[in-house]
Amino acid sequence: MALAANKVEATEALIAAYPAPEGEGKWSRDARARALETLRQSGAPVRRDEYWKFTNPARLLEPVKSATIMETDEAPVFDGVDKLLVVFVDGVLRADLSDDLTMEGVEIETLATAMSKDIHWVGDVYGVLEANGQKPVPRPFAALNTAVATEGLVIRVTGKATKPIAFRYLRSGLDADVMVHTVIKLEKGADLTLLENGSGAARFNSSLEVEIADGAAFHHVRTQGRDHARLAATHIFARLGKESRFKSFTLTVNGALTRNEAVLEFTGDDAFATISGASAGDGAYHHDDTVFVTHNALNCESRQVFKKVLRNGATGVFQGKILVYAHAQKTDGYQIAQGLMLDEDCTFLAKPELEIYADDVICSHGSTCGAVDEAAIFYLTSRGVPKAVAQDMLVLAFMDQAIEEIEDEALAEEIRTRLGDWMERHRG
Amino acid sequence: MLKIKNLKASLEDEDKQILKGIDLEIGAGEVHAIMGPNGSGKSTLSYVLSGKGGYVVDEGSATLDGADLLDMAPEERAAAGLFLAFQYPVEIPGVGNMTFLRTAVNSQRKARGEDELNAAEFLKLVRIEAKSLKIDAEMLKRPVNVGFSGGEKKRNEILQMAMLAPKMCILDETDSGLDVDAMKLVAEGVNAMRNGKRSFLIITHYQRLLDHIKPDVVHIMANGRIIKSGGPELALEVENNGYADLLNEVA
Structure with a gap:
């Protein structure tokens, strides 16, 4: 179907806004051309599009406005973790601030290096998982990212990584509009933890493609920084082989607009994936989790666990889908999205979807939104716990179901602490 | 210790008064029991004293060692x-x-x-x-x-x-849902805490709990008021005859 003329115009304007990279190798030129073609077919998103009804894409399309940088004296997230640190400033990798990109069992290259070659293994993954994830739901900002991103890493994991790789996204410019694209390929039996933290830019578009071979495991824990005015459109595309594991958790506090998309596909049997998030917003805050899990293999288990605490005009969105093909018998799919409203001014919008063609599956989904339990508040306060503390305890308990999805207890504990700090700063 | 004077309280959402003038004084170290038929306002009294939302105090006062509870x-x-x-x-x-x-x-x-x-x-x-x-x-x-x-x-x-x-413990039907052994255990826990300074108000339907926790004073509550007070024998009277006689006496 041809796009409406105004949509074509908006799409061309979007493409024109970002310079096309030059002087790259053959595989990347091909990948970028395919991505542009995808983008031209789907078009830039508009509010009428099915998956943009709850989140207005306008601010992701317009020229970026400057967003103030939050100055804090807190230690950076994951500071206490032994890690291979990779620092990006305004979306640009800074070797001078980063550790050496070497670790046993892991090959790390910059995206730019890989792009400069005519042939590279990453050509089989870069933009490929993203392209798979464009059907049936278009993800225009991911296509744009594939078409123009030059920053990011290309990582091949052949064994068990000895420590996590940690991306720290710093900001220096108030109006940086950046794209980061990272590809991770886990070979058979490999194991890697990726940590990400920071706001990254005034507008931050990230794409993470993860190919997980048989028996490999990928862990991902992310926090999206504390800047209030920043915009983010992030994407995770993962393909899971036989008996592989995928775990991803995101903590989002603050941020004017966040759209976190995750597209997971099981292609090998007996694999496990969990995608979870805890988000907390006060005031001008719009947070959107859009998740699509495809079961294309036998006996796989997927979990989607999203918790949002909202106050003072904040909006939380969840769009989550589980698609189970006819041959994907014994699928166990779980999905829960819950909003906790601390006052009557906030909004929680949820669209859970199940599309199941197999007949021997367990798929459950639930979505609730409500206020803090007054009976529990009274119980706690009647024991002498101040009301504000009692409310924090209940909010953290509510969020914990998502945080518990993190495998590493020390990382989970850090997330709890960060969230607890946020609660303390945002008492009503 | 606890002084309640002419306490009247209503449900916030309905125009319905539950407590219609409670007068009760519990001295240091004393154990008082409140008994009464369903709907007499016993639990409401405990909620109003402890500050649960949803109730409005219309009149009266409640103080703990002179401090105004209702204001806290x-x-x-x-x-x-x-x-x-x-x-x-x-x-x-x-x-x-x-x-x-x-x-x-x-x-x-x-x-x-x-x-x-x-x-x-x-x-x-x-x-x-x-x-x-x-x-x-x-x-x-x-x-x-x-x-x-x-x-x-x-x-x-x-x-x-x-x-x-x-220093002031209110037990709201702590015996409900307990088997005999559990009730003994709970009663022992309470008895272990009894001393000359700590006071108890025990709300119950049954004499049984009072066999284990001996009260100094027993009050009978009906329709938002304390209609009769007496010694432990009052609880036995209720156990044997029910509330009908007492209610008739007042009427």
């Missing part, structure tokens, strides 16, 4: 020494029993200007109290009241009471 937030009442053992203890998923207890104990200590207990000091105390109530480590680790049996919930209430060491 629930946590202030607790810090002042008031404790309510709930008829239906609330389940709080995600909040560990120990975390909750320690936060409660230390919040009260802080409010009273006392030093907070560190983890080791707290653990030592809680182990002693839990042992005498036959509460095992597993129960302490679980989320507050989640998955607890009726008896476990009530024992958990008494554990909280023991840890918080209040």
Whole structure:
């Protein structure tokens, strides 16, 4: 179907806004051309599009406005973790601030290096998982990212990584509009933890493609920084082989607009994936989790666990889908999205979807939104716990179901602490 | 200790007065029991005293050692020494029993200007109290009241009471849902806390609990008022004859 003329115009304007990279190798030129073609077919998103009804894409399309940088004296997230640190400033990798990109069992290259070659293994993954994830739901900002991103890493994991790789996204410019694209390929039996933290830019578009071979495991824990005015459109595309594991958790506090998309596909049997998030917003805050899990293999288990605490005009969105093909018998799919409203001014919008063609599956989904339990508040306060503390305890308990999805207890504990700090700063 | 004068209170959402003039005075170290038919306002009295939302005080006063209870937030009442053992203890998923207890104990200590207990000091105390109530480590680790049996919930209430060491304890139908052994255990927990300074108000339907916790005074409540007060024999009279005679007497 041809796009409406105004949509074509908006799409061309979007493409024109970002310079096309030059002087790259053959595989990347091909990948970028395919991505542009995808983008031209789907078009830039508009509010009428099915998956943009709850989140207005306008601010992701317009020229970026400057967003103030939050100055804090807190230690950076994951500071206490032994890690291979990779620092990006305004979306640009800074070797001078980063550790050496070497670790046993892991090959790390910059995206730019890989792009400069005519042939590279990453050509089989870069933009490929993203392209798979464009059907049936278009993800225009991911296509744009594939078409123009030059920053990011290309990582091949052949064994068990000895420590996590940690991306720290710093900001220096108030109006940086950046794209980061990272590809991770886990070979058979490999194991890697990726940590990400920071706001990254005034507008931050990230794409993470993860190919997980048989028996490999990928862990991902992310926090999206504390800047209030920043915009983010992030994407995770993962393909899971036989008996592989995928775990991803995101903590989002603050941020004017966040759209976190995750597209997971099981292609090998007996694999496990969990995608979870805890988000907390006060005031001008719009947070959107859009998740699509495809079961294309036998006996796989997927979990989607999203918790949002909202106050003072904040909006939380969840769009989550589980698609189970006819041959994907014994699928166990779980999905829960819950909003906790601390006052009557906030909004929680949820669209859970199940599309199941197999007949021997367990798929459950639930979505609730409500206020803090007054009976529990009274119980706690009647024991002498101040009301504000009692409310924090209940909010953290509510969020914990998502945080518990993190495998590493020390990382989970850090997330709890960060969230607890946020609660303390945002008492009503 | 506790002085209640002409206390009248209504439901906030309905124009319905539940307490219609309660007068009650409990001295230091005394144990009072309140009995009465369903709907007489016994639980409402406990809620109004402890500060639960949804009630409006129309008239009267309630003071604890001279301090105006009705003017305080629930946590202030607790810090002042008031404790309510709930008829239906609330389940709080995600909040560990120990975390909750320690936060409660230390919040009260802080409010009273006392030093907070560190983890080791707290653990030592809680182990002693839990042992005498036959509460095992597993129960302490679980989320507050989640998955607890009726008896476990009530024992958990008494554990909280023991840890918080209040001066005025209100027990709202603590015997309901308890088997004979559990009731004995709870009663022993309460009796162990009795001393010349600590007072109790025990709300119950049955004489049985009062066999284990001997009251000094028994009050009969009906239709939002205390209609008769007397010694422990009053509870026996109710047990044998029901409330009908007493209600007729007043009418």
